[in-house]
Amino acid sequence: MARFLHKLLDRYLERYLRAHPQQLQPIERLERPPARLLVISSTALGDTLLSTPAIKSLRKSFPEARITFLVHRNVAPLFAGFPYVDETVLYHGGYRRFFSTVAELRRQQPEAALIFHGNGPQDIALAVLSGARFILKHPTASPQRIYLSHQFMPKRQHTIEDRLDLVRLLGGTVIDPTMEIPPLRDGNRDAAVLAGLGGAGKIVGFQVGASHPYNMWPIDNFGRLAEKILAADPEVTIVVTGVDRERPLGEKLVHACGNRVLNCCGRYGIADLPYLIRRFSLLVTGDTGPMHLAIALGVPTLSLFSAANHLGTGPYQDPTLHRVIQKDGSFVHRLPKKQRDDSAMRLISVEEVFAAYEACLHH
Structure with a gap:
């Protein structure tokens, strides 16, 4: 069933991009820091925590940007009140509520999407369907990498640095490699x-x-x-x-x-x-x-x-x-x-x- 759904998604993306041929752009065409950012870290607890340094660095590098955070619904309660994002959208896993999630993301009108960690092929597809013009993801063998705005080369480094490289490519210069959760005040x-x-x-x-x-x-x-x-x-x-x-x-x-x-x-x-x-x-x-x-x-x-x-x-x-x-x-x-x-x-x-x-x- 999953393979069948993946094929349907591929066909849908092809039709969508035929209707929006100018949407996706190489990162070299980015002329200014994006005002609206989508960050995707939609898997389990550990990988979401490993994404927090990059999210913090985005906020510190681009303090005026509006940041939308796509996070798995099971992990989201830990990040209630996370001070580095403006909006949180829940990911429900696989294809559950897929198109309603797309609709929520499109309402945010992101200019750029940074995929710090997500299950494929849904992660790149969600970034494309959000309407983002620039999509970045760390080195990946996914067939959908053709939709990315830059192809990163693998490095022998910590996962946190892989994700910070996305921020650096976007023009971020205030880099904070430490993980963080919201203050514990309950x-x-x-x-x-x-x-x-x-x-x-x-x-x-x-x-x-x-x-x-x-x-x-x-x-x-x-x-x-x-x-x-x-x-x-x-x-x-x-x-x-x-x-x-x-x-x-x-x-x-x-x-x-x-x-x-x-x-x-x-x-x-x-x-x-x-x-x-x-x-x-x-x-x-x-x-x-x-x-x-x-x-x-x-x-x-x-x-x-x-x-x-x-x-x-x-x-x-x-x-x-x-x-x-x-x-x-x-x-x-x-x-x-x-x-x-x-x-x-x-x-x-x-x-x-x-x-x-x-x-x-x-x-």
């Missing part, structure tokens, strides 16, 4: 999170799940790490974070370690999550959205990388706060995505994670 949310923690003082967070199995450290390893941490420090409480489907993983840790482990998987919505994570002394995590959220909040992290490379998606700010364990698990990418398991993450031992944990405490 006292009711904060009080609810504190109540849920039951008076726990020194908290170590465990993010046990990930968007893909090949980025997940085995739950048995988390259990053995928990035992070591709890034995070493009687004041520590471990709080397990994750979505509702990961609750059984948290229950395994509770069963193994007792009431000094709190299973918070699925307990808090995305708007509550920063109020929880900012209470952590440290977050132990794979390459996940909560890792990026902790970094944005200035919470120390111990992050585990193997299938992914931390030089591309790992901590990029406040280097003294964050410790990374990196193994070469790139072999998993030779398999089809659905066949990739946690074998790359199994290269990371419990002993080396615990040693890194102790080093974090004494830093």
